[in-house]
Amino acid sequence: MVNKVDILAFGAHPDDVELAAGGTIIKSIQQGKKVAIVDLTQGELGSRGTIETRYDEAANAAKIMGVNFRENLQLADGFFEVNEESLIKVITAIRKYQPEIVFANAPSDRHPDHGRGNGLISRACFLSGLLKIETEEEGQQQLHWRPKVVYHYIQDRYLTPNFIVDVSEQRDQKFEAILAYKTQFFQSDMTGPKTPISGQEFLAALEARLVQYGRDIGVKYGEGFITERPVGTNDISDFL
Numbered sequence: 596m597v598n599k600v601d602i603l604a605f606g607a608h609p610d611d612v613e614l615a616a617g618g619t620i621i622k623s624i625q626q627g628k629k630v631a632i633v634d635l636t637q638g639e640l641g642s643r644g645t646i647e648t649r650y651d652e653a654a655n656a657a658k659i660m661g662v663n664f665r666e667n668l669q670l671a672d673g674f675f676e677v678n679e680e681s682l683i684k685v686i687t688a689i690r691k692y693q694p695e696i697v698f699a700n701a702p703s704d705r706h707p708d709h710g711r712g713n714g715l716i717s718r719a720c721f722l723s724g725l726l727k728i729e730t731e732e733e734g735q736q737q738l739h740w741r742p743k744v745v746y747h748y749i750q751d752r753y754l755t756p757n758f759i760v761d762v763s764e765q766r767d768q769k770f771e772a773i774l775a776y777k778t779q780f781f782q783s784d785m786t787g788p789k790t791p792i793s794g795q796e797f798l799a800a801l802e803a804r805l806v807q808y809g810r811d812i813g814v815k816y817g818e819g820f821i822t823e824r825p826v827g828t829n830d831i832s833d834f835l
Contacts, residue, residue, distance in 0.1 A: 596691070596733050598664055601628040603694035603742070605685070607712035608638040608672065609653040610776050614801065615748035616698050617660060617769040618762025619818050624661040625765075631664035631692045632657060635685075635712055636672035642788050644778030656775040659768065664692070673708060677715045685719035687730045690737040697742045701750040702821065705791075709750055717823065720745050747821040749804075756819025758826070759808045763815040766805065770798075 602623055606612040612620065612632050620630050638649045650667070657665040668684045675681050689697070699716040700709040722728055724741025731737060749756060762769065774780055778787075781795045791797065808817035828834065 596735065597693055597738075598631065598691060599629070599693045600631045600663060601694065602630045602696045602698065603689065603692045604630065604632045604698035605635065605688075605700065605712065605716045606632065607635050607700050607706070607708040608641070609634045609649045609667070610638070610656070610773070610779060611700060611709070611750065612698065612748075613656050613660070613769070613772045613776075615701070615750050616818060616820075617772050618765040618805070618816065619698075619748075619760045619820075620662065621660050621765040621768050621772075622760065622762055629663045630660075631666075631694070632662055633685075633688045633692075634665070634667045635670045635681075635715070636675065636708070637667055637669060638672055640672040641779070642790050643793060644776075648778050649776075652776040652778065656772040659772040659775055675708070675711070675715070677711065677718060681715055682719050682722060683728075683730060685715060686723045686728065687732055687737065689719060689723040689742065690730060690740045691732050693740045695743050697745045698820075699745055699747050701752070701754060702747055703752065703754075705751040713747060717745055744826070745823050747823070749819045749821065753804075754819070754821060756808065756811075757822045759812045759817040759819050761809070761812065761814040761816070762805070762818050763809065766816045773798075773801075 604612045637646045700712040702713050703710045720742050726739050805816040808819045809815050
């Protein structure tokens with residue numbers, strides 16, 4: 596079964612996509628594009644929440660953003676590797692959704708799953724285009740498919756973006772989706788262990804990053820992306 600989308604956004608953990616590319620996804624959906632999210636792991640090693648709460652929160656966030664499809668590949672949080680088993684799972688997802696554009700984790704970051712997830716997704720996007728790699732989905736042979744581009748969103752560590760998307764009008768909806776992860780991010784009545792992302796200062800830093808990238812392109816809020824290869828255009832005015 597094929598559920599073709601324009602953009603397929605991968606995240607090593609539930610909430611990766613919302614934090615780094617949520618505004619771009621919301622804007623793309625508002626522009627009429629179809630978007631799917633695939634989480635590699637269930638985030639089961641997180642200090643806060645459970646597998647069950649993470650699924651509920653991810654579903655609520657997807658609904659807030661207007662995402663068409665979301666699924667979880669259930670790779671091992673903290674322990675997945677770039678091997679044949681994990682590559683086949685990601686290739687199967689790529690062929691299922693046949694995206695033109697793929698969003699992937701940052702090339703390097705504080706959490707080692709992010710950089711490793713980036714390598715896994717990038718490699719799978721290439722392999723997915725090879726005829727001799729055979730995969731099945733719901734008992735049916737899949738067609739080979741290679742996305743046209745892979746864009747890497749920027750996460751905890753600052754990386755210089757190759758391009759920035761204006762998400763000024765999507766800022767509030769982005770944060771609404773982020774705060775759907777009630778076990779992970781600051782709530783006035785939250786209890787449990789403090790983590791690097793559970794305090795108000797994390798949300799303030801996230802806001803500052805959006806402001807920083809927005810200032811770079813002369814808007815209020817922006818999200819930055821890194822390209823794997825040069826991006827072409829037929830009209831130089833596209834960059835205005």
